[in-house]
Amino acid sequence: MTHLSADLAQQKRKLRERLRFRRKHFAANLDGMAQLAAFRALPAPLTELLADHSVVGAYVAWGDEPDILPMFADLAVAGALALPHHTARIDRMDFRRWRTGETLTKGPWSTQQPADDATAVAPDVIFCPLVGFDRQGGRIGQGGGHYDRYFAAHPSALRIGVGWSVQEIDATPRESTDMALDAILTEQEFILCGDRL
Ligand SMILES: Nc1nc2c(c(=O)[nH]1)N(C=O)[C@@H](CNc1ccc(C(=O)N[C@@H](CCC(=O)O)C(=O)O)cc1)CN2
């Protein structure tokens, strides 16, 4: 690792800590009604976008992340939803089809995932959880590089980050391996970044 990338990695670690703290307090202080309403309905531009895509990648909320599965209930019944899956505690991640009612189990990275025998699929649009983001599409994740590696291997899939509005910062430190988001969905806004959407 060069000095520059070591420095960037260190900046990201510090930001991650601050942003997790912010997220935790924001989520803890959301009132009941706001909690019920947040991320329950897709904004109109997203409904149109998803109608054109065959497999949508989502995630099972972990800790204070927004719970987005209710928003995709129809897709999950129709067999058009996929969730991240790890076969071991390694860098590699793929997506497996998941239908309403099928089991979810605790994976090697502590997150809930489809069973090991679920079918691997490649979503053409991916909703990914954020620890932090900026309006230019910069993202800070869990720090495992799982999504970055997946995005690098599947560059044509649209990348939509999901987070609470308080997770926004002016500019995220960018490493050469960071893949920019095409859009960001918060409880307040749908933000377009770049020119793919
Ligand atoms: N909901 C959700 N699913 C996701 C991710 C995510 O950020 N959120 N991922 C994003 O890349 C991938 C999993 N990557 C992860 C990378 C590191 C850790 C992690 O540090 N886990 C600690 C658990 C600590 C605890 O239990 O509090 C560990 O396993 O030691 C978790 C997930 C795929 N699925």
Ligand SMILES: Nc1ncnc2c1ncn2[C@@H]1O[C@H](COP(=O)(O)OP(=O)(O)OP(=O)(O)O)[C@@H](O)[C@H]1O
């Ligand atoms: N395409 C890639 N190939 C090899 N290494 C990568 C790739 N993408 C990211 N990495 C490495 O993975 C590590 C974690 O990356 P980063 O800090 O960007 O994670 P993150 O985006 O926060 O995590 P995640 O993608 O899991 O949400 C870094 O050391 C980074 O250099």
